[in-house]
Amino acid sequence: MSEQIISRPPLPxxxxxxxxxxxxxxLALMWVIVFDLELSFETLLYGVQDIFEYLSRYSTPxxxxxxxxxxxxxxxxxxxxxxxxxxxxxxxxxxxFAARNxxxxxxxxRVARELLNFMRxxxxxxxxxxxxxxxxxxxxxGALALGVHTAGFLGKFFAESFERVDGGVYEALSATGxxxxxxxxxxxxxxxxxxxxxxxxxxxxxxxxxxxxxxxxGAGGIGLALHDTLRMFNYDQSAALIxxxxxxxxxxxxxxxxxxxxxx
Amino acid sequence: xxSSKLCWPTPNGLPALMPTVVLAVSILLLVMSASSVELNLxxxxxxxxxxxxxxxxxxxxxxxxxLPTLGTxxxxxxxxxxxATSIALVISLPLGVMAAKNASPHPAIxxxxxxxxxxxxxxxxxxxxxxxxxxxxxxxxxGIMALSFVTIGFMGKFFAESIEVVDSxxxxxxxAHGASWLQLRTFAHFPQAFPDFVGTVMYILDHNxxxxxxxxxxGAGGIGFDLVMAMRMFDYGRLLPIAISIYVVVTLLDRAxxxxxxxxx
Amino acid sequence: MAQIDIKNVCxxxxxxxxxxxxVSVEIAAGSFTVIxxxxxxxxxxxxxxxxxxxxxxxxxxxxxxxxxxxxxLREVRSQVGMVFQHFNLVDRLSVMTNVLTGRLSHRSWLGSxxxxxxxxxxxxxxxxxxxxxxxxxxxxxxDKLSGGQQQRVGIARALAQQPRVILADEPVxxxxxxxxxxxxxxxxxxxxxxxxxxxxxxxxxxxxKRFADRVIGLNDGLVVYDxxxxxxxxxxxxxxxxxxxxxxxxxxxxxxxxx
Numbered sequence: 001m002s003e004q005i006i007s008r009p010p011l012p013x014x015x016x017x018x019x020x021x022x023x024x025x026x027l028a029l030m031w032v033i034v035f036d037l038e039l040s041f042e043t044l045l046y047g048v049q050d051i052f053e054y055l056s057r058y059s060t061p062x063x064x065x066x067x068x069x070x071x072x073x074x075x076x077x078x079x080x081x082x083x084x085x086x087x088x089x090x091x092x093x094x095x096x097f098a099a100r101n102x103x104x105x106x107x108x109x110r111v112a113r114e115l116l117n118f119m120r121x122x123x124x125x126x127x128x129x130x131x132x133x134x135x136x137x138x139x140x141x142g143a144l145a146l147g148v149h150t151a152g153f154l155g156k157f158f159a160e161s162f163e164r165v166d167g168g169v170y171e172a173l174s175a176t177g178x179x180x181x182x183x184x185x186x187x188x189x190x191x192x193x194x195x196x197x198x199x200x201x202x203x204x205x206x207x208x209x210x211x212x213x214x215x216x217x218g219a220g221g222i223g224l225a226l227h228d229t230l231r232m233f234n235y236d237q238s239a240a241l242i243x244x245x246x247x248x249x250x251x252x253x254x255x256x257x258x259x260x261x262x263x264x
Numbered sequence: 265x266x267s268s269k270l271c272w273p274t275p276n277g278l279p280a281l282m283p284t285v286v287l288a289v290s291i292l293l294l295v296m297s298a299s300s301v302e303l304n305l306x307x308x309x310x311x312x313x314x315x316x317x318x319x320x321x322x323x324x325x326x327x328x329x330x331l332p333t334l335g336t337x338x339x340x341x342x343x344x345x346x347x348a349t350s351i352a353l354v355i356s357l358p359l360g361v362m363a364a365k366n367a368s369p370h371p372a373i374x375x376x377x378x379x380x381x382x383x384x385x386x387x388x389x390x391x392x393x394x395x396x397x398x399x400x401x402x403x404x405x406x407g408i409m410a411l412s413f414v415t416i417g418f419m420g421k422f423f424a425e426s427i428e429v430v431d432s433x434x435x436x437x438x439x440a441h442g443a444s445w446l447q448l449r450t451f452a453h454f455p456q457a458f459p460d461f462v463g464t465v466m467y468i469l470d471h472n473x474x475x476x477x478x479x480x481x482x483g484a485g486g487i488g489f490d491l492v493m494a495m496r497m498f499d500y501g502r503l504l505p506i507a508i509s510i511y512v513v514v515t516l517l518d519r520a521x522x523x524x525x526x527x528x529x
Numbered sequence: 530m531a532q533i534d535i536k537n538v539c540x541x542x543x544x545x546x547x548x549x550x551x552v553s554v555e556i557a558a559g560s561f562t563v564i565x566x567x568x569x570x571x572x573x574x575x576x577x578x579x580x581x582x583x584x585x586x587x588x589x590x591x592x593x594x595x596x597x598x599x600x601x602l603r604e605v606r607s608q609v610g611m612v613f614q615h616f617n618l619v620d621r622l623s624v625m626t627n628v629l630t631g632r633l634s635h636r637s638w639l640g641s642x643x644x645x646x647x648x649x650x651x652x653x654x655x656x657x658x659x660x661x662x663x664x665x666x667x668x669x670x671x672d673k674l675s676g677g678q679q680q681r682v683g684i685a686r687a688l689a690q691q692p693r694v695i696l697a698d699e700p701v702x703x704x705x706x707x708x709x710x711x712x713x714x715x716x717x718x719x720x721x722x723x724x725x726x727x728x729x730x731x732x733x734x735x736x737x738k739r740f741a742d743r744v745i746g747l748n749d750g751l752v753v754y755d756x757x758x759x760x761x762x763x764x765x766x767x768x769x770x771x772x773x774x775x776x777x778x779x780x781x782x783x784x785x786x787x788x
Contacts, residue, residue, distance in 0.1 A: 030346075175582060187619050
């Protein structure tokens with residue numbers, strides 16, 4: 001049997017795979033953070049043990065005050081509704097300027113974009129604090145805060161939708177002598193209407209969640225009640241409140257998912 | 265002979281049904297809830313000068329001594345965000361598989377996981393933070409727990425949805441070669457859903473940074489506590505630096521994730 | 530009826546590419562002109578300078594004596610209709626509303642914001658739909674129509690403007706040969722019956738021969754032929770379609786196929 005060395009043409013050099021590097025860096029970073037924040041596994045473990053005991057305190061919800069809760073809930077929903085409406089109006093005005101293919105000039109584009117970014121960056125809680133300082137306690141400052149903050153999101157979503165529309169359609173309308181506003185109204189909004197409605201529903205959903213906690217800073221609604229009951233260690237009533245909040249958010253969530261499903 | 269009668273571009277000249285209904289319902293809801301929200305134009309107008317006052321007061325000399333603490337707390341906020349999102353990521357991957365109709369091991373598991381995830385994301389982070397602070401005490405730990413918890417709810421849902429829109433033919437291809445249950449999910453489902461996963465993680469990271477900035481309100485770590493204190497005590501020397509640093513960090517993350525997303529697509 | 534005066538128009542893009550290198554043409558009122566040329570010759574650019582969708586870097590355009598400038602854009606455009614290769618209709622709107630967008634330059638700010646139109650506008654749109662033979666589809670969504678039908682809606686939109694000029698940028702490039710004939714026939718009929726000046730970009734030489742009064746051959750940003758359609762013999766065609774001075778006699782048919 002002759003010894004035959006079968007030689008294969010060599011494979012090209014294997015490209016460097018950075019994945020293990022990224023993975024190790026990520027794990028290292030997590031470790032550093034745990035160290036820096038002085039997180040102790042012990043505390044967590046004790047905490048988890050405690051949590052079960054702690055959570056059992058919520059096991060007997062007390063619905064005595066249900067009618068008041070429902071009232072507060074209505075207030076929370078109203079806050080979310082008006083906040084979303086405000087966000088919608090502001091977004092509708094700013095979005096055409098923040099879309100590269102609809103904006104009249106680069107300066108307007110930059111200003112609109114930065115304005116929307118600014119509104120998004122400010123946490124709604126901070127805005128709520130400011131508005132409470134200016135308007136006093138109640139749901140109105142909460143609605144304003146939600147409106148301003150989510151206008152930033154909605155405006156950006158709308159603008160990005162506008163930018164995805166085929167530029168030729170905008171062009172064709174300009175070519176008939178239409179003004180910029182007419183191009184936006186007849187080629188812009190009709191083209192994105194489905195997406196836009198989906199975004200509005202998403203923002204409303206989000207606002208209902210936020211509205212329920214804005215009460216913690218005095219901006220009305222059910223959050224305030226929860227804060228009070230928790231502060232006074234009134235677990236039964238807190239449990240009832242949490243259940244009310246939970247059920248409401250679930251219903252709104254379900255409705256908005258259903259509506260968005262129907263849109264598609 | 266020309267009539268200047270105006271009408272809408274529909275067969276009967278009246279406005280289209282859907283837009284009209286939507287508009288009418290919206291206006292109706294708004295009007296009905298106006299009293300609940302204590303809408304009061306007078307109050308709003310009176311507040312305007314106070315807003316200007318506030319804006320004017322913001323521009324005072326910053327509290328220089330506070331800045332190092334600000335840095336530490338902002339860093340803490342970012343660390344909380346990162347850690348919580350990472351933990352949620354690890355847990356959401358298997359949960360996402362279980363909550364995807366085409367990848368779940370059993371329909372019962374599918375429904376159970378779906379409902380679990382819905383529950384987990386139902387309450388806002390702040391509510392959970394309140395609960396966890398009562399349980400484990402103040403500090404970043406309850407904040408991270410709350411953030412992770414809610415994030416798993418959202419991430420799990422988004423992951424599951426990304427898996428469900430995977431191309432079934434590619435999956436068939438791998439099945440036909442005798443892949444095991446786990447191999448199938450690793451080599452057929454995961455690679456396809458990966459770009460969507462990345463997008464989801466970026467979006468959630470962005471959201472969590474803003475959420476983390478607030479959790480301090482209830483003592484769950486981060487810059488939130490400083491912020492609320494400064495507001496309550498009208499400590500303008502701290503307020504502006506805090507607001508600016510939040511704005512800068514959030515914007516930086518925004519730009520970074522945009523660039524990252526563009527690199528991957 | 531409008532006369533189009535194109536005087537020494539040049540177009541240079543910021544990256545240095547010169548699409549038009551000095552084109553001077555006078556298009557008579559009520560005429561049917563076809564612009565032929567290979568891809569990248571500048572046909573589209575030239576057409577789009579006429580209604581201001583491109584701004585020339587040199588030279589002027591006048592329509593019936595009115596100069597096309599930034600200030601006069603809307604006024605000029607309301608008199609100039611345009612038909613596009615990809616139709617460029619608003620998909621979600623009905624055929625009727627699409628045609629009505631041709632009337633927008635005559636509508637008030639408030640009225641158009643509310644999607645309100647005058648009776649006269651609706652009648653004009655209706656007439657335009659009759660002209661193109663699509664009245665039965667008036668209330669259908671624009672994207673539910675076939676390619677040929679959508680292009681006819683595009684033509685109706687242009688007609689609704691009551692224009693003096695209609696520009697057509699490769700109107701049949703996305704259509705099958707039979708439908709292309711119909712569309713070109715429609716454009717020709719509009720020109721003859723209404724006396725509207727029509728300028729069409731084409732790359733199908735056969736269609737140019739069949740429908741044009743006058744053909745302008747463009748190559749590499751310059752006019753290389755300007756005369757009647759009958760003058761399109763082999764020599765002229767090779768002049769129009771040659772690239773970088775290649776000898777093309779034998780491969781002319783293939784060249785034309787890829788032009």
